[in-house]
Amino acid sequence: xxxxxxxxxxxxxxxxxxxxxxxxxxxxxxxxxxxxxxxxxxxxxxxxxxxxxxxxxxxxxxxxxxxxxxxxx
Amino acid sequence: xxxxxxxxxxxxxxxxxxxxxxxxxxxxxxxxxxxxxxxxxxxxxxxxxxxxxxxxxxxxxxxxxxxxxxxxxxxxxxxxxxxxxxxxxxxxxxxxxxxxxxxxxxxxxxxxxxxxxxxxxxxxxxxxxxxxxxxxxxxxxxxxxxxxxxxxxxxxxxxxxxxxxxxxxxxxxxxxxxxxxxxxxxxxxxxxxxxxxxxxxxxxxxxxxxxxxxxxxxxxxxxxxxxxxxxxxxxxxxxxxxxxxxxxxxxxxxxxxxxxxxxxxxxxxxxxxxxxxxxxxxxxxxxxxxxxxxxxxxxxxxxxxxxxxxxxxxxxxxxxxxxxxxxxxxxxxxxxxxxxxxxxxxxxxxxxxxxxxxxxxxxxxxxxxxxxxxxxxxxxxxxxxxxxxxxxxxxx
Numbered sequence: 001x002x003x004x005x006x007x008x009x010x011x012x013x014x015x016x017x018x019x020x021x022x023x024x025x026x027x028x029x030x031x032x033x034x035x036x037x038x039x040x041x042x043x044x045x046x047x048x049x050x051x052x053x054x055x056x057x058x059x060x061x062x063x064x065x066x067x068x069x070x071x072x073x
Numbered sequence: 074x075x076x077x078x079x080x081x082x083x084x085x086x087x088x089x090x091x092x093x094x095x096x097x098x099x100x101x102x103x104x105x106x107x108x109x110x111x112x113x114x115x116x117x118x119x120x121x122x123x124x125x126x127x128x129x130x131x132x133x134x135x136x137x138x139x140x141x142x143x144x145x146x147x148x149x150x151x152x153x154x155x156x157x158x159x160x161x162x163x164x165x166x167x168x169x170x171x172x173x174x175x176x177x178x179x180x181x182x183x184x185x186x187x188x189x190x191x192x193x194x195x196x197x198x199x200x201x202x203x204x205x206x207x208x209x210x211x212x213x214x215x216x217x218x219x220x221x222x223x224x225x226x227x228x229x230x231x232x233x234x235x236x237x238x239x240x241x242x243x244x245x246x247x248x249x250x251x252x253x254x255x256x257x258x259x260x261x262x263x264x265x266x267x268x269x270x271x272x273x274x275x276x277x278x279x280x281x282x283x284x285x286x287x288x289x290x291x292x293x294x295x296x297x298x299x300x301x302x303x304x305x306x307x308x309x310x311x312x313x314x315x316x317x318x319x320x321x322x323x324x325x326x327x328x329x330x331x332x333x334x335x336x337x338x339x340x341x342x343x344x345x346x347x348x349x350x351x352x353x354x355x356x357x358x359x360x361x362x363x364x365x366x367x368x369x370x371x372x373x374x375x376x377x378x379x380x381x382x383x384x385x386x387x388x389x390x391x392x393x394x395x396x397x398x399x400x401x402x403x404x405x406x407x408x409x410x411x412x413x414x415x416x417x418x419x420x421x422x423x424x425x426x427x428x429x430x431x432x433x434x435x436x437x438x439x440x441x442x443x444x445x446x447x448x449x450x451x452x453x454x455x456x457x458x459x460x461x462x463x464x465x466x467x468x469x
Contacts (some may be wrong), residue, residue: 020236022237024234024238025238034403055257056260057233057260058221058230058233058237058260058263
């Protein structure tokens with residue numbers, strides 16, 4: 001069954017709860033397609049639940065913000 | 074130890090580096106099982122017989138068509154030329170081939186006994202991760218070249234991902250220079266404390282260093298380029314410098330030794346600049362021919378855009394041939410008696426080549442001091458440092 005936006009974003013956030021990750025790692029953890037994860041990360045960044053802690057042409061690393069951690073807990 | 078090349082099968086410096094490391098480790102009493110792609114049918118027994126130290130390196134073959142410097146396009150070209158019945162044996166893409174290698178590594182790990190997993194470059198990192206999951210043993214990830222070095226800022230994202238995950242999963246990383254270490258930190262944000270620097274050495278007892286070949290170009294000085302003809306090695310800067318040098322030193326020959334994706338472009342560029350009679354293209358050289366080429370040359374130029382280490386520069390010094398090397402290289406950290414230039418600075422490269430060719434006292438001093446300096450490099454030192462790394466992860 002197709003996942004809803006909320007389900008996908010929850011999976012992405014839960015994946016990051018265990019530590020910083022790349023898009024690839026989040027995709028593997030959450031079972032969500034790479035491109036889809038990337039799009040949802042952009043949204044989550046926009047609402048300050050996720051931050052991009054490192055960015056280079058080679059790798060992008062994301063982490064939860066404090067706001068997100070408080071919400072999850 | 075998971076690797077891709079082992080002489081005589083080699084396409085670049087990785088094979089030599091792994092071979093020398095294994096020899097050095099053996100002399101220090103370390104037993105190595107080296108997992109390699111398939112060797113030619115007769116090479117295994119000959120090789121073991123010829124190289125006594127390597128009788129104690131156990132070979133386990135994994136049938137593969139990848140070479141360490143392949144990109145996805147080159148892999149497809151090789152794959153398309155396979156016989157139809159052979160194609161069934163290989164992955165249809167570069168990454169499926171890496172996957173196949175990783176699967177084979179799974180089986181090999183289950184029937185092997187070892188203390189440490191040592192992996193060389195991105196194609197073996199997944200195999201190392203699998204081996205760790207099965208055995209629980211620590212991984213030492215060796216980084217000989219990053220995707221940054223190979224592509225100059227235009228990375229293949231999938232390769233970068235694999236490279237990053239391998240470095241992240243490693244218990245300890247060995248970089249072949251501070252230059253490589255800094256690149257790994259810069260592009261992958263890896264903790265600097267996790268990275269140890271082990272500079273490469275050379276086999277000081279190789280008889281090929283003493284063959285004293287003489288240049289066939291009696292009345293001309295010779296300047297050598299030797300390496301893969303690809304973006305990373307800066308061959309176009311060599312050609313540009315050559316064009317300038319000839320204006321000041323007309324009686325010079327440029328020896329261009331190597332093959333690679335940029336080779337046709339370089340040949341055309343030499344022709345476009347009307348330098349065809351000043352260039353000699355030898356094609357890919359291997360084995361003792363490499364040493365002969367160094368010995369015939371008056372000066373070796375390594376204009377690399379990004380060179381993680383640059384073992385060939387040490388080989389040149391050991392062959393009594395002075396060097397002009399890129400500052401963007403690992404070897405520039407450990408060598409004093411050498412000309413060093415920024416790879417893009419064709420004018421300075423020209424100045425140094427012309428000075429070398431024009432002033433015998435300068436060339437004599439550089440040659441003498443460079444050769445003396447080459448004596449400080451050997452196989453024992455890098456092997457001992459790698460063993461220190463092994464002991465560090467085993468003790469954790």
